Amino acid sequence: MVPLKQVALFISCAALGVQAAASSDQLSWDKAYVKAKSVVDQMSIEQMVNLTTGAGWGSQCVGNTRPVDDDLFPVLCLQDGPIGVRLANNVTAGLSGITVAQTFDKAAFRDRGVYMGKEFRGKGINVQLGPCIDPMRSPWAGRLWEAFGEDPYLAGVATSETVQGIQSQDVAATIKHYIGNNQETNRTTSSVVIDDRTLHEVWLYPYARGIEAGSAMVMCSYNMLNGTYACENEYTLTTILRDELGFQGATVADWGATHSTIDSANAGLDLSMPVRIYEGEDDFAKNLTQAVKDGKVKKERLAEMATRVAATYYKLKQDASDFPDGAINSTDPDSAPVVPVQDDHAKIVRDSGAAAVVLLRNEDNVLPLGDSIQKIAIVGSDGGPNPGDINNCTDGACDQGTLAMGYGSGVVTFPYLISPKEGIESAAGDNVEITYTYDDYDLDKAADISKDADVALVFANAIAGEGVDRANLSLWHNGDDLIKAVADANENTVVVIHATGPVLMPWLDHPNIKAILWPGLPGQESGNSLADVLFGKVNPSGRLTYTIAKNEEDYSAHISKEAEFEYDEKLLVGYKWFEAKDIKPLFEFGFGLSYTTFDYSDVKASVDDKEQPKVKATLQVQNTGDVDGAEIPQAYISFPESAGEPPKLLRGFDKVDVKAGKKENVSFEFGKTELSIWDVSQREWIVPSGEYTIHVGASSSDIRTSATFTL
Numbered sequence: 030m031v032p033l034k035q036v037a038l039f040i041s042c043a044a045l046g047v048q049a050a051a052s053s054d055q056l057s058w059d060k061a062y063v064k065a066k067s068v069v070d071q072m073s074i075e076q077m078v079n080l081t082t083g084a085g086w087g088s089q090c091v092g093n094t095r096p097v098d099d100d101l102f103p104v105l106c107l108q109d110g111p112i113g114v115r116l117a118n119n120v121t122a123g124l125s126g127i128t129v130a131q132t133f134d135k136a137a138f139r140d141r142g143v144y145m146g147k148e149f150r151g152k153g154i155n156v157q158l159g160p161c162i163d164p165m166r167s168p169w170a171g172r173l174w175e176a177f178g179e180d181p182y183l184a185g186v187a188t189s190e191t192v193q194g195i196q197s198q199d200v201a202a203t204i205k206h207y208i209g210n211n212q213e214t215n216r217t218t219s220s221v222v223i224d225d226r227t228l229h230e231v232w233l234y235p236y237a238r239g240i241e242a243g244s245a246m247v248m249c250s251y252n253m254l255n256g257t258y259a260c261e262n263e264y265t266l267t268t269i270l271r272d273e274l275g276f277q278g279a280t281v282a283d284w285g286a287t288h289s290t291i292d293s294a295n296a297g298l299d300l301s302m303p304v305r306i307y308e309g310e311d312d313f314a315k316n317l318t319q320a321v322k323d324g325k326v327k328k329e330r331l332a333e334m335a336t337r338v339a340a341t342y343y344k345l346k347q348d349a350s351d352f353p354d355g356a357i358n359s360t361d362p363d364s365a366p367v368v369p370v371q372d373d374h375a376k377i378v379r380d381s382g383a384a385a386v387v388l389l390r391n392e393d394n395v396l397p398l399g400d401s402i403q404k405i406a407i408v409g410s411d412g413g414p415n416p417g418d419i420n421n422c423t424d425g426a427c428d429q430g431t432l433a434m435g436y437g438s439g440v441v442t443f444p445y446l447i448s449p450k451e452g453i454e455s456a457a458g459d460n461v462e463i464t465y466t467y468d469d470y471d472l473d474k475a476a477d478i479s480k481d482a483d484v485a486l487v488f489a490n491a492i493a494g495e496g497v498d499r500a501n502l503s504l505w506h507n508g509d510d511l512i513k514a515v516a517d518a519n520e521n522t523v524v525v526i527h528a529t530g531p532v533l534m535p536w537l538d539h540p541n542i543k544a545i546l547w548p549g550l551p552g553q554e555s556g557n558s559l560a561d562v563l564f565g566k567v568n569p570s571g572r573l574t575y576t577i578a579k580n581e582e583d584y585s586a587h588i589s590k591e592a593e594f595e596y597d598e599k600l601l602v603g604y605k606w607f608e609a610k611d612i613k614p615l616f617e618f619g620f621g622l623s624y625t626t627f628d629y630s631d632v633k634a635s636v637d638d639k640e641q642p643k644v645k646a647t648l649q650v651q652n653t654g655d656v657d658g659a660e661i662p663q664a665y666i667s668f669p670e671s672a673g674e675p676p677k678l679l680r681g682f683d684k685v686d687v688k689a690g691k692k693e694n695v696s697f698e699f700g701k702t703e704l705s706i707w708d709v710s711q712r713e714w715i716v717p718s719g720e721y722t723i724h725v726g727a728s729s730s731d732i733r734t735s736a737t738f739t740l
């Protein structure tokens with residue numbers, strides 16, 4: 030079904046084959062509602078029902094709204110997913126959420142959102158089913174790699190920039206999965222209990238930022254909260270989303286997450302989505318039509334549902350004549366018309382992939398690899414290509430060759446995938462000899478290849494995806510033994526790990542492991558991004574977006590198999606738990622090294638306004654080494670004792686380029702978003718009075734300077 034274009038008030042000047050530019054004049058919600066209402070007013074009950082009842086798999090996109098009347102309103106196309114266009118030809122397969130978050134760079138978040146928006150737009154897609162923004166509760170969670178890590182503030186900034194980037198191209202963003210869907214085990218049958226303060230301060234926080242950024246859609250999740258499904262939960266869908274956060278867009282169910290008609294519609298669901306086009310398709314539509322006729326769902330509520338869906342389309346000016354035609358076939362992607370949308374996005378992917386690499390260790394300055402290196406050994410299947418087709422496994426659900434993406438509905442078909450070996454080969458040039466083995470189990474061969482190399486790079490990985498949680502936090506494919514075998518053989522061993530989340534590191538103390546690199550899931554340019562860092566073209570500045578613990582038991586939340594379970598760690602998610610319980614991790618949240626070093630001057634905090642409030646903090650960061658680099662100063666706030674907050678919370682960060690030997694000014698501003706807590710009895714965000722401390726440092730543990738202020 031091809032969306033009909035409204036007759037435009039101006040003549041499209043987009044030349045054939047040239048990607049249409051986004052219109053800069055999007056509407057306010059108020060104006061979008063006026064347009065949407067005038068169209069919905071002309072609709073019959075059946076037509077309104079169709080606009081609020083999707084067709085799932087088997088339609089053109091992974092979901093479409095059902096037909097109304099082409100002269101009145103088009104069929105909308107909703108397509109996965111959070112990291113790019115799924116099930117499409119000629120698209121970019123870039124960084125996963127968890128990996129772009131490692132850049133701690135607002136510009137990188139925004140650029141990624143913009144290029145994704147361009148690709149969805151280019152394919153004529155109205156709604157991108159992403160970003161995925163839920164903070165990581167447990168490192169075992171299968172989908173942890175789709176979102177932005179364990180800290181709600183970092184996730185909030187990444188959400189805001191991503192949503193603005195996507196929507197700058199007139200494509201609707203969908204923040205998901207709302208809310209409490211933090212594990213795959215029993216995701217459609219279990220119920221979570223989250224106390225109201227924790228719900229607001231941790232799990233809702235990134236949603237609040239996404240709604241402020243204008244996200245047109247919010248997707249409700251599979252799970253129940255207090256025994257009520259998320260897509261029929263009036264408290265979360267209406268009280269919180271609309272009344273508290275002022276959300277004006279549409280709520281859309283995850284595929285198959287609608288469990289009722291009357292309850293869902295009355296609770297605040299606007300667009301129901303079945304899994305498949307013919308699977309119970311008529312249920313919601315028929316029942317809703319009947320319920321409206323019976324007065325069990327008010328006709329005004331149905332009109333509101335339809336208006337909210339339609340308003341997203343008008344707000345984003347998708348009725349403009351230059352919004353492209355649909356060029357997607359989710360059933361058979363290769364049969365869709367070839368509309369290349371990749372442009373120069375590979376460069377964005379390569380650059381942000383390099384900026385995301387976290388340098389966890391660098392002893393004896395073994396990195397970057399310099400001119401003296403003549404022989405490099407590459408060991409491990411993760412260093413090489415997929416032995417078969419790069420897109421061999423359905424939705425990426427296998428771990429063959431280098432790992433550059435997780436699996437499930439959040440994947441994108443690779444147009445190509447530069448393996449580490451290919452990236453290293455092209456960066457090293459002809460004078461460097463490269464020996465390699467991709468056999469993870471032949472430890473003698475691994476040692477043999479490694480022993481007389483100037484540096485041995487050993488690769489290992491750990492995959493995860495939708496549908497199942499991780500069975501353990503160990504490396505896959507014999508990774509631990511392979512790393513030990515290489516380290517035993519070569520005293521300049523560099524470990525490279527592509528992982529969806531934290532892994533255990535039983536080999537960490539091996540004296541020959543001189544460097545450890547953590548590139549995450551970098552997408553199609555993986556090998557090039559890595560080589561840029563290995564050879565010093567890019568000075569690493571990536572930071573961990575989660576805590577890497579010594580032991581599995583150290584984490585605050587494990588996967589629950591109970592029918593109902595409580596988030597009993599409450600506010601102590603991620604590093605906050607480790608700090609409150611005084612548990613030392615292997616590598617803390619926010620950690621990452623550089624090829625240079627930085628000094629921090631004393632931070633000065635000033636309260637510019639007590640009422641609003643507005644607090645400013647300034648300091649200088651000096652590059653004390655002899656190469657240029659980028660530092661990520663992180664601002665953590667300790668609240669007054671009486672507030673009952675965790676020891677400290679990330680409330681600001683910046684990426685600052687500093688030339689060798691030079692200083693740069695850094696400033697942070699904190700307002701109500703950074704300084705308030707949720708007051709359960711007053712049901713509002715309040716700024717506690719008392720003494721606050723701001724800590725600025727290079728990670729959550731490496732605090733370099735602190736200052737106090739009083740509100």
Ligand SMILES: *[C@@H]1O[C@H](CO)[C@@H](O)[C@H](O)[C@H]1NC(C)=O
Binds near residue numbers: 358360
């Ligand atoms: C998608 O491709 C399938 C298989 O080639 C075809 O049967 C179907 O009609 C196509 N759908 C659309 C919407 O073009």
Ligand SMILES: *[C@@H]1O[C@H](CO)[C@@H](O)[C@H](O)[C@H]1NC(C)=O
Binds near residue numbers: 084095096
């Ligand atoms: C609603 O959508 C169904 C297809 O799913 C279609 O058969 C029906 O004609 C549509 N109703 C109206 C009123 O357009």
Ligand SMILES: *[C@@H]1O[C@H](CO)[C@@H](O)[C@H](O)[C@H]1NC(C)=O
Binds near residue numbers: 118
């Ligand atoms: C589109 O993708 C196909 C398959 O990957 C490729 O062969 C073709 O060259 C691409 N076309 C364009 C115009 O990029």
Ligand SMILES: *[C@@H]1O[C@H](CO)[C@@H](O)[C@H](O)[C@H]1NC(C)=O
Binds near residue numbers: 222223254255264
């Ligand atoms: C669930 O129940 C808890 C405990 O009674 C309450 O604090 C919380 O607000 C409820 N959450 C929802 C989503 O209803």
Ligand SMILES: *[C@@H]1O[C@H](CO)[C@@H](O)[C@H](O)[C@H]1NC(C)=O
Binds near residue numbers: 287289290313316
């Ligand atoms: C629709 O109504 C039928 C008959 O009452 C019921 O069996 C079915 O579960 C309902 N489906 C939904 C999605 O409400």
Ligand SMILES: *[C@@H]1O[C@H](CO)[C@@H](O)[C@H](O)[C@H]1NC(C)=O
Binds near residue numbers: 417
């Ligand atoms: C896909 O992977 C399997 C192993 O999981 C392998 O046997 C098969 O040859 C591969 N096929 C292609 C086309 O790459």
Ligand SMILES: *[C@@H]1O[C@H](CO)[C@@H](O)[C@H](O)[C@H]1NC(C)=O
Binds near residue numbers: 500501502503
């Ligand atoms: C971890 O889980 C994987 C996948 O289920 C399994 O193959 C592996 O043996 C497990 N490793 C350990 C150390 O338990």
Ligand SMILES: *[C@@H]1O[C@H](CO)[C@@H](O)[C@H](O)[C@H]1NC(C)=O
Binds near residue numbers: 214215592
């Ligand atoms: C939850 O999952 C476990 C393990 O898969 C299973 O044994 C249990 O029955 C499930 N519980 C519910 C409520 O679905």
Ligand SMILES: *[C@@H]1O[C@H](CO)[C@@H](O)[C@H](O)[C@H]1NC(C)=O
Binds near residue numbers: 647694
């Ligand atoms: C940087 O901060 C210092 C000290 O506050 C100030 O004197 C200087 O003017 C600032 N430099 C710039 C470029 O803003």
